[in-house]
Amino acid sequence: MNVLRQLHVYYREKNHLLILSILCLAAATALGLVYPNLLRKLIDDVIAPRNYSEAPYLALTALSVIIVKAFMQFLSGFFGGRLGNYLAYRLRNACYEKLQFLSFRYYDTAKTGDLMSRLTGDLEAIRLFIGFGFAQLLNLFFMVSFGAVMMMSMNWELTVLTLITMPFLVLVAWKFESKIHPAFQEMRLALSSLTTSVQENITGVRTVKSFAREPYEVEKFSERNERYKSNQIFAALLWSRYFPVMELLASVSVAILLGVGGTLVIHKSLSLGELVAFFGLIWFIIGPLWGLGFHINNYTQSKASGERVLEILNQPIDVQDDEHALMLPGEQVKGHIVFDHVTFAYGNKMPAVTDINFEAKPGAVIGFLGGTGSGKSTIIQLLMRAYDIDEGSITLDGTDIRKIKVRQLREQISTVFQETFLFSSSIRNNIAYGIQDVSMDEIIRAAQLAKAHDFIMELPEGYDTVVGERGMGLSGGQKQRIAIARALLKNPKILILDDATSAVDMETEHEIQTGFQEVMRGRTTFIIAHRISSLRHADLILVMDQGRVVQQGRHNELIHTSGPYQDVFRIQYADYLSRISDKEDEVNRA
Template sequence: MDVFRRLKTFYWPHRRFLFLSIICLIVATALGLVYPNLLRILIDDVIGNKNYGIVPQLSFAVLIVVSIKGCLQFLHGFFGGRLGNRVAYVMRNACYEKLQYLSYRYYDTAKTGDLMSRLTGDLEAIRNFVGFGFAQILNMFLMILFGGIMMISINWQLTLITLVCIPLLAYTAIRFESKIHPAFREMRQAMSQLTTAVQENITGVRTVKSFARESYEVDKFSTKNELYKANQIRTAMLWGSYFPVMEILACMSIVILLGYGGTLVMNGKLTLGELVAFFSMIWYIVGPMWGIGYHINNYTQSKASGERILELLDQPIDVQDAEDAVTLERSQVKGHVRFENVSFGYLNEQHSVHHIDLDAPPGKIIGLLGGTGSGKSTVISLIMRAYDVQEGKVTLDGVDIRDISVESLRREIATVFQETFLFSATIRNNISYGLRDVSDEQIERAAKLAKAHDFITELPEGYNTVVGERGMGLSGGQKQRIAIARALLINPKILILDDATSAVDMETEHEIQSGFREVMKGRTTFIIAHRISSLRHAHEILVLDQGSIVQRGKHEELIQQAGPYRDVYDIQYADRDELESIVAGKQVTS
């Protein structure tokens, strides 16, 4: 029960629904004991004594009891449903909020399908148990208690002999729980893997089709589906071995009751009505014990689901505000960024960047160039505090960014990532995502600076055009220009362009760069690019290799030096120089 003790903060505030649900169920269960007594009176007093005059009273009593019990069962379901739904609502919000504030480090390894499974299937299992399962388990014990008391009041010797198999039923149920819980946890994990496989396939369906790998994906899914089926079969086999044992033990109690009780009736020590009432009440004990497997099923599923939910909620947030964190005032932020001997490494890795020093006052443009894994993206990740530095410090206007609240820091930074993401919404909403109150004029101005206004106005609904999931329906360059407009709209003090024009042609890139020069004035700008043309206007270019700065300077300085920058320049401009020579030769000949 440790799992539900830790989840107490979610359901305890709504305990009134739990208590009302339990009270209604207890009273309804107690009223159920009226039936055996009515049977006893009917057989012994009415039929045995031929006192048929009380039949109308008995019928009316049955009608009253059935009506009250029905109302109480309805209220039990109503209060239980309210409890389960409220708990699920609060937990779902808590999980979603946790996902919003978890650090980048968590998402480096998290799987979308697994997270979706936790917020759907696992929460549903907890909702069902909290709303109804717990009350049903309590009711099971109450049925055994009430039934036992009534049976003892009739004949305590017959009660003890009849219930001799109950300890065996309890032992079998406990043994079953110890085996079924790991099976259910493995089944939930297998379902998460299955969901992840489907999510990844749907997300990457264009890649799958472009490589004609449909059959491979079918085989991969079949393997995971086979694992899930194997877990289902294993669980079914456990259930299959459990129910026959429980049925045999339950039937043994009935056989003992009929054998010994029948003997008592024949010897005149027990009336026939009492035996029939006894037979009805034994199901108040055997029935719950027989159905304990169902309750164990609900309990173990919800327990396994609760463990997965707590695993998410217990995830540490690596990057969070310090106790005395400073909240930046936009009007006072200048955007002066400094790296002072900064080193950082990802989980279980050596440093990805080593001893980085740079000074970027307001209005300065810093270019970052380097091969894959050189540390370019890590540098900009440290600026926006996606990760905290391990050595040295990063400052904004002289203040260590670890002493600034994360929200106010990131409000001053706009990032255009290489992998563009658009929401399934209108283009207007995608561009204005970073601001709450924004005018159409501001949106259009940002779109014009990003060279997106012209193609947007040509769309059927213009800025009200709804883009498909992840921006499907737009070209890579169009999506990238919308992302650039989204970044420019928030008027940031620090602008980060992570290969932001990689998906556009050279002509469009030149137009966007012209727009950038206007918005970069007075802002600190960091540009990651693989094209030299995107970095030529930078005030300082840092060339990184294996996490270290191996060259730095302006474009004109770096092309005069032997090194990685000159090598990249020669590769990118070799064809252009050759073409210019050919054109010049033709002009001379003519």
């Protein structure tokens, strides 16, 4: 029940709906007790003494009870439905909001398909139980209690004998719950894995087809589908063992009632009407207990689902605002960045960056060059506070960024990532993403600086052209230029270009960089690049290797200094250097 207690905070304001639903269901249950009494009265007071004048009144009473009972059941369902939908609405919003603020560290291991499963199937299971299942489970107690009290009022000895198997019914149901809950937990995990497989396959369908891996993907899906099927079969096996035992115990109660009750009627110790009423009441009790497994099934599913949803809601946020975090007045930010002996490791792994020291003065351009895994992108992520550093400090205008509100810090930074992401919306909305009250002229200006305006105008609907999911329908270079325009429109104090021109040709790269010269003016800019041509004009270039700075300086200094930078320069400009060497040889021969 701990799961339900934790979920209670999300529907506490609507407790009255739960109470009304339970009360209406209890009233309907109480009215259900009228039927056995009407049968008893019909047999003992109408049929036996042949007093048929009361029959119409009994029929009208039964009709009235049916109408009122149906209305009570309607109200119970209405209030329960309102409660369940309110809870699902609150939980859905809470989960989505939590996902927005969870740190990058969480998404390093999270799976999209699994999260989608939690926000859909798991939330639906919770909604159904809280809205309807909980009241039904509580109503089971009402039905057993009301029925037992009425039976006791007629003949307590027969009641005790008839209900002697009830404790065993409860024990079997309890045992069933302890086994079915782990089964449903495993079933939810299997379904999550299945959903993840589908999501990944659809997302990466072009990669699958380009490598002709369709058979492999079918086999992988079949294995996960087999796991889900096995869990379903195991749960069905538990049900198949449960129902026969419950039916056997219920049948024993009915047999006792017929045997002992019939004997009492023969010896005039019990009227025939009371025996018929007893028979109706025994099913009034056995029916709910027989269905106890169904209610336990609903409870178990919602419990397993609740645990998965609460896992998101209770997930700690690694990067949070300090209690005394400062607000940044945007117009006063200069963009002076200092890394002082910064060291950071992802989890328990080896440090990704070690003892990083450099200063980026306002308006400076800092370049990073290095192989894959050298720590270039990690430095940028630490600057954005995607992760908090382990040692050292990073300051913005003299203030440790851990003392600045995260949102305020990131509002001063605009990033163009190597892996471009576009939303399924118009190009206009993608460029203006996250910026309010922006004019069309400003959007066009940003697109022109990013060298995107010309190809956008060639599209059927220009800036109103809707791009497909993740920008499908555009080339890699086109998507990257739209992302650059989006970053420029933000007008940040700090601009980060994470290999931002890797998907464009050399000519377009040169045009974009020419546009950058104007944009970079007055902004602190960080450029991660594999092409030395992107770093030639940087004020400081840091050459990274295995998380450390192995060289630093300006372009003209580094190409004349033996080291990794010079090696990369020679590789990238081999043809150019060869042509110069050939010309020098020709001059010498002449």
